[in-house]
Amino acid sequence: MVATAPETMSPPDRGIRWFLAKQTSWSRAVLGSGIAVLTLYIVGAIAVLTSHGWTGTCPEGVTRLECSPSDPLAAGLKSDGLGLVGMVTVVLGSVIVAAAIASWKRMPNRSAREAVISGGVLAAQAVTLSGALLWFRGTDIDRFARNFLNISLIGQKTGLVWDTVVDSIGSIAGVMLTWAAVVAGLVGVYAWLRKTGPRLVIYSALIAAGGGLVWGLISVASVPSFIRGAQNTLVLSGAGAALGFSLGLVLALFTMSKRRVVRAPARIYINFFRGTPLIWQIMFAGVGFVPALRLDLDMYTIAILVLGLNLGAYSSEVYRAGIQSLERGQIEASRTLGLSYFQSMRYVIMPQAIRRVIPPLLNEFVILIKDTSLVSVLGLTIAQKELLGIGRDIYSSSFDATAWLGAAAGYLIITLPMIGIVTIVEKRMRSGLTSVIG
Amino acid sequence: MNSDGTVVRLEGIHKWFGDLHVLRGIDLKIVPKEVVVLIGPSGSGKSTLLRTINVLEEPTEGKVFFDGVELTDIRTDLNRARTHMGMVFQQFNLFPHLNATDNITLALIKVLKLSKDEATTRAHAELEHVGLSDKVESYPSQLSGGQQQRVAIARSLAMQPKMMLFDEVTSALDPELIGEVLGVMQDLASEGMTMVVVTHEMGFAGRVGTRLLFMDDGVILEEGLPPEVINNPKHTRTQAFLAEVL
Numbered sequence: 001m002v003a004t005a006p007e008t009m010s011p012p013d014r015g016i017r018w019f020l021a022k023q024t025s026w027s028r029a030v031l032g033s034g035i036a037v038l039t040l041y042i043v044g045a046i047a048v049l050t051s052h053g054w055t056g057t058c059p060e061g062v063t064r065l066e067c068s069p070s071d072p073l074a075a076g077l078k079s080d081g082l083g084l085v086g087m088v089t090v091v092l093g094s095v096i097v098a099a100a101i102a103s104w105k106r107m108p109n110r111s112a113r114e115a116v117i118s119g120g121v122l123a124a125q126a127v128t129l130s131g132a133l134l135w136f137r138g139t140d141i142d143r144f145a146r147n148f149l150n151i152s153l154i155g156q157k158t159g160l161v162w163d164t165v166v167d168s169i170g171s172i173a174g175v176m177l178t179w180a181a182v183v184a185g186l187v188g189v190y191a192w193l194r195k196t197g198p199r200l201v202i203y204s205a206l207i208a209a210g211g212g213l214v215w216g217l218i219s220v221a222s223v224p225s226f227i228r229g230a231q232n233t234l235v236l237s238g239a240g241a242a243l244g245f246s247l248g249l250v251l252a253l254f255t256m257s258k259r260r261v262v263r264a265p266a267r268i269y270i271n272f273f274r275g276t277p278l279i280w281q282i283m284f285a286g287v288g289f290v291p292a293l294r295l296d297l298d299m300y301t302i303a304i305l306v307l308g309l310n311l312g313a314y315s316s317e318v319y320r321a322g323i324q325s326l327e328r329g330q331i332e333a334s335r336t337l338g339l340s341y342f343q344s345m346r347y348v349i350m351p352q353a354i355r356r357v358i359p360p361l362l363n364e365f366v367i368l369i370k371d372t373s374l375v376s377v378l379g380l381t382i383a384q385k386e387l388l389g390i391g392r393d394i395y396s397s398s399f400d401a402t403a404w405l406g407a408a409a410g411y412l413i414i415t416l417p418m419i420g421i422v423t424i425v426e427k428r429m430r431s432g433l434t435s436v437i438g
Numbered sequence: 439m440n441s442d443g444t445v446v447r448l449e450g451i452h453k454w455f456g457d458l459h460v461l462r463g464i465d466l467k468i469v470p471k472e473v474v475v476l477i478g479p480s481g482s483g484k485s486t487l488l489r490t491i492n493v494l495e496e497p498t499e500g501k502v503f504f505d506g507v508e509l510t511d512i513r514t515d516l517n518r519a520r521t522h523m524g525m526v527f528q529q530f531n532l533f534p535h536l537n538a539t540d541n542i543t544l545a546l547i548k549v550l551k552l553s554k555d556e557a558t559t560r561a562h563a564e565l566e567h568v569g570l571s572d573k574v575e576s577y578p579s580q581l582s583g584g585q586q587q588r589v590a591i592a593r594s595l596a597m598q599p600k601m602m603l604f605d606e607v608t609s610a611l612d613p614e615l616i617g618e619v620l621g622v623m624q625d626l627a628s629e630g631m632t633m634v635v636v637t638h639e640m641g642f643a644g645r646v647g648t649r650l651l652f653m654d655d656g657v658i659l660e661e662g663l664p665p666e667v668i669n670n671p672k673h674t675r676t677q678a679f680l681a682e683v684l
């Protein structure tokens with residue numbers, strides 16, 4: 001008998017197409033209407049609000065009680081149109097949720113069941129959101145809008161003035177070229193060591209030049225002050241992180257020394273910075289230590305130094321935990337092969353430890369971004385103020401709490417991508433635990 | 439080679455872990471081409487003794503000589519001495535971030551200062567030696583336990599050591615994988631490598647060993663030719679231990 005060769009099979013397609021092919025007309029309808037009702041609600045609400053306007057201008061010399069820039073938004077929120085959108089969403093959404101609950105168990109395959117469940121959940125989200133909106137319409141919207149929804153305030157301090165940009169084209173180009181050159185140089189060395197092609201260098205230089213262009217524009221043009229604040233927040237946290245993460249690594253190696261005379265000072269340093277509040281450290285350095293010693297440092301530099309020294313203490317514990325989480329056998333095997341302690345650290349321990357500490361270090365970085373707000377206790381100049389400082393400035397001149405919301409939005413715009421990166425990195429490093437739980 | 443013809447000489451070794459007296463006076467001489475098999479109950483100090491030979495554990499008292507050089511003298515360059523002594527562990531201890539070839543070339547390049555090409559050639563030769571020429575690119579996580587342990591052995595052999603230390607290298611392996619690793623060790627012994635082997639594989643001990651040491655409670659209680667000790671243990675402790683493992 002002649003054995004036939006096994007048929008060559010390509011693995012089954014498990015993508016979106018496979019998912020769609022498994023749907024029944026009912027499951028398709030439930031998922032479709034779930035998506036539709038949520039979209040209808042969001043688009044409808046935005047359309048109604050936009051038709052009334054998001055912000056307005058008041059005539060000169062009118063008191064805030066008679067007219068506020070947020071009046072159009074308040075009117076939109078109170079309008080019958082928005083009420084209608086909300087009611088329709090609640091009714092339709094509830095019907096879809098009920099249909100999904102009644103039918104999900106009877107779907108013939110897993111994909112169809114998932115589609116029905118997802119449609120029901122989306123509809124439930126639409127119902128919840130519109131319910132919240134309907135409740136919100138029952139409160140004192142005028143007052144709320146006056147305090148928190150004066151959106152025009154966030155763009156305050158003039159828009160981009162092209163005159164200043166034209167005047168400074170030289171310096172903007174300078175910033176651009178400098179950044180491109182620095183990054184191209186660094187990446188070039190890396191590419192040379194790793195023997196990768198020149199493409200990496202070119203792309204990096206282009207990206208850096210683009211960043212430099214934006215940076216230069218923000219620096220010279222008269223931009224909304226929150227953008228300037230965000231720039232300062234980035235500089236403070238970026239420079240603080242560079243200092244803190246490198247200091248932390250050195251401190252971590254010190255705390256793991258077998259010699260007490262090396263360990264002790266590192267421990268004292270770490271415990272001091274972890275044991276006192278960051279705001280105390282900033283104030284002590286800014287108004288006590290540095291002026292008393294007559295050190296020639298401006299407040300901005302002091303802020304960066306303190307943030308970095310503080311982060312050094314925290315990140316050293318992260319590094320230490322990462323290094324100590326490796327098996328003892330790794331360094332023993334390495335030493336047995338004749339590698340010295342430092343070679344073992346460099347080639348065996350650190351490459352493994354770094355992978356483990358990247359997510360917690362990124363978390364420390366997110367915390368640092370928010371902690372830059374404490375710098376506002378130092379007397380920074382307008383040009384040096386970060387997000388919270390700007391928010392406070394605007395609030396104290398306008399007594400409008402929307403300024404605080406502007407600062408929060410600025411922090412979120414910076415931190416959310418960072419948090420996203422942490423999630424992605426963690427997901428790539430994790431084994432398949434989610435599928436077991438979810 | 440040094441004057442008394444030994445590769446390793448231990449003199450009056452004592453080791454305390456805190457209050458725990460783990461090695462209690464050990465003297466041992468190992469000459470070239472010997473295959474010394476070390477057996478004994480759990481906790482008797484076999485691993486500690488083995489790790490004393492390449493000074494992964496520093497003895498509290500006593501001297502360790504390797505090739506005529508005193509390793510316990512703090513002025514000795516231990517890193518250099520260790521390149522001449524291979525060691526293989528129960529848990530393999532391969533470097534998980536490097537593939538099989540790079541696991542081997544790391545020390546060749548960084549310690550022996552070979553060029554990258556020379557190191558790679560030697561690594562591939564050693565992998566072939568242990569029957570893994572098709573796994574040169576594989577990472578440890580892509581290898582079975584037996585294959586990982588053979589890479590670990592190849593990693594040590596690539597340094598061209600004068601002797602090899604094996605600490606229960608088959609204990610973490612599934613029964614069907616033990617044979618392939620023992621085979622590699624047996625070949626090595628027949629090529630004339632000086633070896634110290636801690637193991638519970640009595641068949642291997644009797645077949646390959648040239649000398650058997652029975653350790654109990656931090657001392658070497660009995661020693662002799664493997665078949666004689668296994669078949670005719672003199673000491674009651676040895677009899678009890680062998681009755682249990684055989």
Ligand SMILES: Nc1ncnc2c1ncn2[C@@H]1O[C@H](COP(=O)(O)OP(=O)(O)OP(=O)(O)O)[C@@H](O)[C@H]1O
Nearest residue numbers: 455458460478479480481482483484485486487606
């Ligand atoms: N680093 C250490 N710190 C403290 N005690 C230790 C250490 N290493 C080993 N010991 C103790 O020393 C004794 C001997 O350990 P060793 O590992 O040498 O035993 P062994 O004969 O190899 O045992 P096994 O067959 O279980 O591997 C044990 O009681 C063990 O708990």
Ligand SMILES: [Mg+2]
Nearest residue numbers: 484485486606
């Ligand atoms: Mg042991």
